[in-house]
Amino acid sequence: MKLHNKSFLILGFLFIFYFSNASANARNNEESPLQFSLYGSLGGYGVFYDLGGEVLYDRFLGLNLGYSSWNIENKKENGGEIRLTFFPVHLAYYMGGNHRFYLQGGGTFIKADFDDFWGDTYLFDDISESKWVFSGGLGYNYCPDDMGIFVKVGPIFYIVEGVLAPWFSISLGVTF
Numbered sequence: 001m002k003l004h005n006k007s008f009l010i011l012g013f014l015f016i017f018y019f020s021n022a023s024a025n026a027r028n029n030e031e032s033p034l035q036f037s038l039y040g041s042l043g044g045y046g047v048f049y050d051l052g053g054e055v056l057y058d059r060f061l062g063l064n065l066g067y068s069s070w071n072i073e074n075k076k077e078n079g080g081e082i083r084l085t086f087f088p089v090h091l092a093y094y095m096g097g098n099h100r101f102y103l104q105g106g107g108t109f110i111k112a113d114f115d116d117f118w119g120d121t122y123l124f125d126d127i128s129e130s131k132w133v134f135s136g137g138l139g140y141n142y143c144p145d146d147m148g149i150f151v152k153v154g155p156i157f158y159i160v161e162g163v164l165a166p167w168f169s170i171s172l173g174v175t176f
Contacts, residue, residue: 037143037150039173044068045088045108045135045156047167054092054150056143062092064104085111088135098144105136108158134159143175150175 035056044050046068056062066088074080090106111130139154152171157164 035143035175037173037175039150039152039171041066041152041169041171043156043167044169044171045090046070046086047084050086050088052088052171052173056094059097060094062094062104064088064090064092064106081115083113083115085113087111090136094141094143098142100141100143101138102141102152102154103136103138105134107132108135137169139169147174147176149173 037054037056039052039054041050041052042048044052045066048068048070050066050068052064052066054062054064067086069083069085072082072084087109088106089108090104092102092104095101095103109130109132111128113128135156135158137154137156139152141153142149142151144150150171150173152169154169155166156169157166159165
């Protein structure tokens with residue numbers, strides 16, 4: 001894992017600990033309905049899977065952060081691999097109580113590291129590219145008032161160079 005991936009993970013964990021502690025303090029002081037969820041997704045903004053967290057600032061507005069990384073290996077004679085890393089960041093707007101409809105939008109940072117994937121086809125052995133793409137989704141969410149099971153299901157999409165790419169997400173996690 002390269003340094004930028006480690007830095008993002010460390011910042012993500014600090015974010016998680018800060019807001020989970022703030023959530024507990026707010027509930028103890030009855031100041032705010034701040035709530036936190038950790039979840040894993042099948043499909044999702046990391047294409048095959050992603051791991052994420054959400055902070056609900058009130059019953060209607062949440063911030064989602066996620067991470068996914070996976071490799072594609074070239075099994076031909078020249079070998080090589082591509083590592084794709086996804087960092088989705090979205091704002092979500094919720095409508096309803098514990099069982100609710102959501103709309104979310106934001107961006108996904110996609111980083112691709114090519115390690116001699118095409119053999120001698122290109123002049124360079126190692127290439128690294130990255131870009132932000134608009135992404136969003138809508139669907140159903142169940143989120144309990146206190147601690148419990150978190151569920152989020154619905155279609156998602158990317159807009160990559162003007163092309164709409166639909167996909168799906170099924171998320172399951174815990175809320176505290």
